[in-house]
Amino acid sequence: MTTLPPNQPIWLSVIRLLRWDKPAGRLILMIPALWGLCLAAKGNPPLPLVGVIILGTLATSAAGCVVNDLWDRNIDPHVERTKNRPLAAKSLSIATGVGVLIVSLICAAVLAVYLNPLTFWLCVAAVPVILLYPGAKRVFPVPQLVLSIAWGFAVLISWSMVTASLAPPTWYLWGATIFWTLGFDTVYAMSDRDDDRRIGVKSSALFFGNYVAEAIAIFYGLTVGLLGYLGQLMSLGAIFWLTLGMSGGLWLWQYLRLKRPQIPAAFYPQMFRENVWIGFGLLVGMILGIRH
Numbered sequence: 001m002t003t004l005p006p007n008q009p010i011w012l013s014v015i016r017l018l019r020w021d022k023p024a025g026r027l028i029l030m031i032p033a034l035w036g037l038c039l040a041a042k043g044n045p046p047l048p049l050v051g052v053i054i055l056g057t058l059a060t061s062a063a064g065c066v067v068n069d070l071w072d073r074n075i076d077p078h079v080e081r082t083k084n085r086p087l088a089a090k091s092l093s094i095a096t097g098v099g100v101l102i103v104s105l106i107c108a109a110v111l112a113v114y115l116n117p118l119t120f121w122l123c124v125a126a127v128p129v130i131l132l133y134p135g136a137k138r139v140f141p142v143p144q145l146v147l148s149i150a151w152g153f154a155v156l157i158s159w160s161m162v163t164a165s166l167a168p169p170t171w172y173l174w175g176a177t178i179f180w181t182l183g184f185d186t187v188y189a190m191s192d193r194d195d196d197r198r199i200g201v202k203s204s205a206l207f208f209g210n211y212v213a214e215a216i217a218i219f220y221g222l223t224v225g226l227l228g229y230l231g232q233l234m235s236l237g238a239i240f241w242l243t244l245g246m247s248g249g250l251w252l253w254q255y256l257r258l259k260r261p262q263i264p265a266a267f268y269p270q271m272f273r274e275n276v277w278i279g280f281g282l283l284v285g286m287i288l289g290i291r292h
Helices: 010-017 023-040 047-071 094-113 117-139 143-163 168-190 193-199 209-233 238-258 267-290
Strands: none
Touching (some): 010 047, 010 094, 023 047, 023 143, 023 168, 023 267, 047 117, 094 117, 117 143, 143 168, 168 209, 168 238, 209 238
């Protein structure tokens, strides 16, 4: 259990509200956006667009974190993993949280103004999904699917930034991103199963019950299949296939560890962080594969 110091500075609480003290969650959103950008740009993305992607994912993920904590400020105190979040622990006021949310959305909007019309409207379409995701866990049995759709917008937005259009490969990458997100976020949700069941919050980890490990394996398998078809469609080289094979092997290893009878609580966030490295490995494979 984490014990927070008394009278924590507001700026530090804001950093924790934005999850900037936990970079894995920011990076794992950035990865599919970089996948889309690099593939659409044939391995040579313009540096200004890379900067827009980095700043845009930081702004949108910040907004998503704040919205989530505003929705869950009365739930988080009852969950071991989240009870020390700033709004749950009342180290920040609701007004401050709303103010941070508005600033985050303004930053994202400023970046969106410089995009082409298709990309701009894709950004607009993503906002309701981001804002409504936290409420999905109250009514929808697999809220991680809503999060996955929000993650999928990163691919559509980044690809259209380069080409001002969406091509067939875009949709295979979009599908792979959705299934990958379903996989790693279901793993993440497994650490909260007891608390979620007790307070009545829904999650894919509860929905799939005793077959949750098998569901995760299927999600990862579909990710490999869609990325493989994408690689064939775009004639990616051997390095991409090597990284895809290694990723599949790592996901298989994760599944086998999920089947163990006793799993330490620290295992689930560790697997989440492993997916960051897997995602960046695939990014390298895509860039080098398209340049072969």
